[in-house]
Amino acid sequence: MTVQIWTYIIVVATFTLYIGIAIWARAGSTKEFYVAGGGVSPLANGLATAADWMSAASFLGMAGLISFNGYDGSVYLMGWTGGYVLLALLLAPYLRKFGKFTVPDFIGDRYYSNIARTVAVICALIVSFTYVAGQMRGVGLVFSRFLEVDINTGVFIGMIIVLFYAVLGGMKGITYTQVAQYCVLIFAFMVPAIFISIQMTGNPIPQLGMGGKVTGESVYLLDKLDGLSTDLGFAAYTDGSKSMIDVFFITAALMVGTAGLPHVIVRFFTVPKVKDARKSAGYALLFIAILYTTAPAISVFARTNLIDTVSEKEYSEMPAWFSKWETTGLITFDDKNSDGKIQYVADETVNELTVDPDIMVLANPEIARLPNWVIALVAAGGLAAALSTAAGLLLVISTSVSHDLIKKQLKPDISDKNELIAARLSAVVAVVIAGYFGINPPDFVAATVALAFGLAAASFFPAIILGIFDKRMNKEGAIAGMVVGILSMLFYMLKFKFQWFGGGTEAEWWFGISPEGFGTVAMLINFIFSIIISKFTPPPPEEVQEIVENIRIPSNAGDATH
C-alpha cells in the first residue's frame, strides 16, 4: 500500500477515536467545561498535560531545529522540560489549593482588582493566540504533504475536528481526547526513532544509540557527525555557535515561560487534591521526557543521514522523497556550479541546497527508507500533537472570555447555563480566528512559539510567584509589573523580529541577547517593578493576606469554584 492510503487509514481511524471520546465526555455544566469536573486522576492528568504541552513545535519542529543547530538546540530541550520543575515546586500545588478556574481568576482575586484581572486576560489572549498560530501551520503542513490536499482544506478539516470536541466537551472532552492523543503521538514518535537507531547503531534505545558507535565502523556516531559538519564548514555538531549568555537567557525564558503558560497551568485545576497536582506534574514531565530525550537522538540520526544521502551526490539520483518535498518548496536545490551534484556546505555563495528544518521529522522515516505505514504513523502523530495543543489553547481563550470577562465583570448574574453557552460561542469564535492564522501562517513553527514563552515569562510568572511567596505584594506592584513586563517584551520582539521602532540587527541586541532570550530580561524587569512599587504603596487587605496563608497549607483543598 502507498504512503497516502496508509495515511488516510490511520488519520481517519485516530480522528474517529477522538470524536467518539468527545461524544462520550460531553460537558453538562461550566465546572465540567472549565475544569473537567475537578475529578481527573493524576495519571490521566499527566498524560493529558503531556499532550496539551507537546505541540506541533515539539513533535514536528524541535528535532529538526536541533538537527540544524546541534548543541544550540539544547535551549529547547532544557527550557521546555526544566519549566516543569518550576511548575511542580512553585506554582501547581498552590494554585490547586486556591481552587479557581483560570489564571486571571487567581490574579484578580489575589490582587483584589478587576484591572489586574483584565490585564491578565489580555496577557492570556496574546500568549494563546501567538501559540495557536504555530499549531495551525503544523496541521496544514501534514495535510498538504501526506494527504495531498490543499493546505487551506487541511486547516479547515483540523478546525472542524477541534471545534467538535472542544465545543462539545470543553475541558472534560479535551482531557480524555488528549490522553488518547498522547498515546498516538508518542507511539508515532518512538517507532521510527527505534527503527533508525537499530539501523544506524544497532541499539534499540535511541537515547543510548545516539552515544553509540556507527554500525560496522569503529567511530562514535557523534564524532562522525562532528567530522562531517566541520568538513562542510558548519560548526561542530556538539559545539554550537550561539554565545553562552544567549543560550543561558533563552533557556531561562523557555523554562519560566513554560511555568507561566495558562493552558498548562489550568490542567492542574482538574485534579482532586493538592498532592495530586504535585504528582501529576511529575507524571507529565515523565511522559514529556520520553519524547524530549528521544528528539535529540533523532536529530543526530537525521542530520547524519541527510548529509550522507545528499552531499556530493548526483541530483538525478536523489530518492523519491527529495522531489516530493521539492514540490512543496521546503527543499530547494540550485545547481550553482552546474556540475549536476549537490554541494551542501555552510558557505552561502557555494551552497546549493536549502532544507526547511520543519520537515526533518516528517522526512526522516523516508530518508531512512522505513516502511510506508511508519511514515503514515508519523503524519498522524503530528496531527495529534497539533490538535491537542490547539484544543487546550482554544479552551483558555474561550474561558477567558466567558468566565473572566463576562461572568466576573460584565454580567455577574449570568446563569450557569448561559455561561456555558457563552463559553461554547467564544470557543467557536476562537476556532475561526485560529483557522485564519492557519491559512495565513506566520513563518517558522518553533520560532513563533518561542516568542509566546517570552510573553508568558514576562507577564504571568512573576505575578503568580509573588502572589504566593510574597504576602506583602499588592495590586499596584503586580499590575505595574505585568504591564511593564509584557510591553518591554513586545517592544523588543517587534523591534528586532519585525523591524518596528527603527528595527535593529543582531549586532545591536542588548548584551547580545536575542528576542527569544529577552523574556528572561522582561521577567526580571517585571519582578523589579513589582517589588519596588509595592514597597511604596499600601499593603493588601487583611483578608487577602489570609488567602495567601491559606494556599500555603495543602489540606482541605475544596473543589474548584466560581
Add this chain to the structure above:
Amino acid sequence: MLHILLIIAMEKHKKYWRENLKYLAILLAIWFLVSYVFGIILVEQLNTIRLGGFKLGFWFAQQGSIYVFVILIFVYVRLMNKLDKKYGYDT
C-alpha cells in the same frame, strides 16, 4: 484558650512553610546545577570528559539534565507527602 490554640496553629503553619522553603531551595539548587552550570556555563570544561560516545557537557545539555528534572519532581512529591503527614496537613 482559643487565642493560645490559634497561636499554636500559626506557629505550626510557619514551621511547615519554612521546611517547605528549605526543600525548595535544595531542589532548585540541583535544578540550576545540572542545567545552567553543567549544561551551559561549564559545558566546554565538561566536554573534555567523555561518557562513551558523548562529551559530558553535551550529554548534560541534551539528556542528563532532563533525567534529573524528572527525578527532582518525584523526590519533591515524596518529601512533601511526608511533610504533610508530619504536620497533619494530609487530609
